[in-house]
Amino acid sequence: MVLNESRELDFTGRRVLVTGAGSGIGLAIAENFSAHGGDLIVADIEIDRLKIKAEGLGPNVSVYQYDQSDASSIEKLAASVGPVDIxxxxxxxxxxxxxxxxxxxxIQKIITIDLIGPILLARYIGEAMVKRGTGVIVNTASQLAFHGAATRAAYAAAKAGIVQFTKSVAAEWAPYGVRVVALAPGRTFTPMTAPLLATDEQRSEGLKHIPVGRYGNPDEMAKLAMMLASDMASYVIGETLIADGGYVLL
Ligand SMILES: NC(=O)c1ccc[n+]([C@@H]2O[C@H](COP(=O)([O-])OP(=O)(O)OC[C@H]3O[C@@H](n4cnc5c(N)ncnc54)[C@H](O)[C@@H]3O)[C@@H](O)[C@H]2O)c1
Structure with a gap:
């Protein structure tokens, strides 16, 4: 069957949960799924900002506050959101x-929020998907998962954990119709990275390592997350897609 983009990227009737949806890459992911028909369930710790952003995500959006550093908050979120397709x-x-x-x-905070929190979330949301026999999980890793970086030790360790978690649980859940994959953004302009790219000097220093000569933008990452979640990637299991503009450690 040939590619039919309008069909492959039509998420009408699909319930899409996005965490960290109040900002940056998560917000762009939510906006892109919404533009392609998805029913959005968005969650973030910063609830006031999320509520404002969610106004642009269509009539069926549901908004939740949770704290990814708190196991009971994660369990409560998972129990509240209802069935999740993506x-x-x-x-x-x-x-x-x-x-x-x-x-x-x-160090504990970074590992808790960037590794343990996502694993617990996948544990609960994935369990319901396995029971229903369908679903896709797209974890957000980082290019740093693959090469690390000075001044980012705990973060790189957490994201490397996400890559191996993705492979392992993907192998367990594929027989149940649940696909688990990951996206590894390179340096992307968001509120997270803005302070690190604030000056001309910081920006031009960083660009020396990126062959395409520019930083990524959240929309580019969101489109890849959407592609990975779509049936275009139906035979992709456990992989982490790196989108880093060709980053090299020069
Ligand atoms: N921006 C980059 O260059 C880059 C590169 C690689 C990976 N990433 C990853 O992409 C993801 C999104 O990052 P971003 O750049 O959009 O950052 P961001 O700061 O713009 O967005 C992160 C979101 O997560 C939410 N969040 C933070 N702590 C939370 C908690 N305890 N509970 C619930 N929500 C919480 C924030 O409120 C925010 O809305 C992150 O996992 C990040 O590690 C980003």
Whole structure:
């Protein structure tokens, strides 16, 4: 059967949960699914901002507050959202600094929010998908999962964990009709990275490592998340798609 974009990317009637949907890549993912017919369920810790952003996500959007550092909040969210066809497991934090200047509390916070939280969310949302025999989970990893970076030790470790978690659980759940994949954005202009790319010097320094000569934008990442969630990727299981503009450690 030939590719029919309007059919492959039609998410009408599909219930799409996006975490971290109040900002950056998560917001762009939610907007793109909404533009392609999806019924959005959006969640974030910053509920006031999320409510404002959700106004642009169509009439069927449902909005939830949760805290990805809190296991009981995660369980409550999963129990509240109802059936989910596509789960974009996207919320996360970053913390930049020399490792010896990162306190144990900061390190634990990064690992909790960027690794344990997404795993618990996938555990609950995926369990319901396995029971229904259908569903797709798109985890948000990072290019740093593959090569690490000075000043990003705990974050890179957490994201590397997401890559291996994705492979492992994908193998377990594929026989039940549930696909698990991941997206690894490269440096993308969002509120998370804005402080790191604030000056001309910071921006031009970063670009030395990116052969395409520019940073990614959230919309580009969102379109890949949508493609991975669609039937265009129906035979893709456990993979992490890297979208980094050809980043190299020069
Ligand atoms: N921007 C980049 O360059 C880049 C690169 C690679 C990976 N990523 C990943 O992409 C994802 C989105 O990042 P972004 O750049 O859009 O960042 P962002 O800061 O713009 O958005 C992150 C969202 O997650 C939410 N969030 C943070 N802590 C939370 C918590 N405890 N509970 C619930 N929600 C919480 C925030 O409120 C925010 O809305 C993250 O997982 C990030 O690690 C980003």
């Amino acid at each position: 789960f974009c497991n996207n919320a996360g934090i970053n913390h930049v600094g020399p490792f010896l200047e990162q306190s144990p509390e900061i």
